[in-house]
Amino acid sequence: GQSLEQPSEVTAVEGAIVQMNCTYQTSGFYGLSWYQQHDGGAPTFLSYNALDGLEETGRFSSFLSRSDSYGYLLLQELQMKDSASYFCDRGYQKVTFGTGTKLQVIP
């Protein structure tokens, strides 16, 4: 079965903050990566958490809690161009992506 779970869709308002969650099974885990994919485009790497805590890169932050088998991607000051699908990956043996969260940013 699917070892990474993500909500299927999230809608947020331009300028707001949105959090997209990812829960995973602990069997085989190195760290949590996040990828962004715009409609019709290719996935592109956003961030990676090997250790617990928050990693920040500009408007994007990613969080990991190994004890909870949980992580999230936080987007601040949302822009229309952030509308895309966001995938998490647990980076073990093979790169297996979560089901992805489709983020829609509305005016």
Next chain:
Amino acid sequence: DTAVSQTPKYLVTQMGNDKSIKCEQNLGHDTMYWYKQDSKKFLKIMFSYNNKELIINETVPNRFSPKSPDKAHLNLHINSLELGDSAVYFCASSQDHPRLGSGANVLTFGAGSRLTVL
């Protein structure tokens, strides 16, 4: 220069035909992958090669045959195409070996090849 390039970008064909998709990366990476993304946007790994050696072979029909002539190229040949093969196929590469690397194993993806089987 495109880091990971795959051709063709679009492919429309009849059921039962045989087709190939080519992929090349100029990043000097050791590992290459093929992914299938269906209409529900689920990204599923199909194959992975490290230095021309097959290291990941998921449960994929044997109508799908990857070939890696060198570590910069990974092609995908599909025999006897079926309607269910319609999808976007992504090639990707990474520096890390997915079974040994404990780092981010960052993937760089090609633009995708949209296959439509009629």
